[in-house]
Amino acid sequence: AQSVTQLDSQVPVFEEAPVELRCNYSSSVSVYLFWYVQYPNQGLQLLLKYLSGSTLVKGINGFEAEFNKSQTSFHLRKPSVHISDTAEYFCAVSVSGSARQLTFGSGTQLTVLP
Amino acid sequence: DTGVSQDPRHKITKRGQNVTFRCDPISEHNRLYWYRQTLGQGPEFLTYFQNEAQLEKSRLLSDRFSAERPKGSFSTLEIQRTEQGDSAMYLCASSLVSREGPEAFFGQGTRLTVV
Numbered sequence: 001a002q003s004v005t006q007l008d009s010q011v012p013v014f015e016e017a018p019v020e021l022r023c024n025y026s027s028s029v030s031v032y033l034f035w036y037v038q039y040p041n042q043g044l045q046l047l048l049k050y051l052s053g054s055t056l057v058k059g060i061n062g063f064e065a066e067f068n069k070s071q072t073s074f075h076l077r078k079p080s081v082h083i084s085d086t087a088e089y090f091c092a093v094s095v096s097g098s099a100r101q102l103t104f105g106s107g108t109q110l111t112v113l114p
Numbered sequence: 115d116t117g118v119s120q121d122p123r124h125k126i127t128k129r130g131q132n133v134t135f136r137c138d139p140i141s142e143h144n145r146l147y148w149y150r151q152t153l154g155q156g157p158e159f160l161t162y163f164q165n166e167a168q169l170e171k172s173r174l175l176s177d178r179f180s181a182e183r184p185k186g187s188f189s190t191l192e193i194q195r196t197e198q199g200d201s202a203m204y205l206c207a208s209s210l211v212s213r214e215g216p217e218a219f220f221g222q223g224t225r226l227t228v229v
Contacts (some may be wrong), residue, residue, distance in 0.1 A: 037219075038206075041222075041223075041225070042223050043118070043120075043220035043222040043223050043225070044157070044205070044207075044220040045220070046217060046218075046219075049217060063209055067126055090156050090157070092156075097192075098164070100170070101147060101159040101162055101170070102140070102149075102159065102218060103159070104154055104157050104158070105156050106154070106156050106158030107154070107155070107156050
């Protein structure tokens with residue numbers, strides 16, 4: 001079975017500052033990795049995904065993430081945040097090659113302060 | 115492509131009543147998933163379909179829950195004899211199995227409140 005740990009439940013940051021949201025996973029098999037964003041009372045929107053290949057993945061809205069197999073991490077970063085980035089961010093994994101269900105972390109609330 | 119659509123967006127029901135939610139996936143997607151999300155938590159997998167076949171069910175899906183996907187198109191999730199612990203956001207997602215790998219597209223969810 002897979003599991004995902006998001007180490008920070010809340011991350012406050014000032015506008016235009018950089019941010020990193022941490023994600024670690026546990027799995028005995030190869031996995032795909034995802035970051036989703038959720039705005040209040042909305043569904044989830046995919047920010048980026050790692051399937052294979054380059055370990056640095058670029059996504060929408062200026063976000064990027066780096067897959068580190070040895071540390072089983074997939075941290076999300078943005079060099080300069082905006083007020084509109086305030087939302088809940090979820091890291092998720094699924095078993096490679098299966099396109100089966102996602103296992104989510106408990107989420108990180110990013111609050112961008114003016 | 116209108117995205118994944120869920121209906122209703124909000125549902126308030128009395129304990130013991132039955133409720134049914136509907137999900138319309140993206141039309142060419144062959145996989146459909148149901149997740150449940152409680153306050154402050156990430157979504158938890160409930161079940162998924164490939165076309166009309168229900169291939170996997172989570173242990174979270176008690177006997178009071180049933181899901182269907184007739185003809186491999188829309189899906190319904192029914193909860194019988196609702197309990198207060200069923201209060202949650204129910205999310206539907208769909209995906210297309212392809213060489214590019216999975217990418218699940220989520221609907222906006224149905225928020226259930228059991229009073």
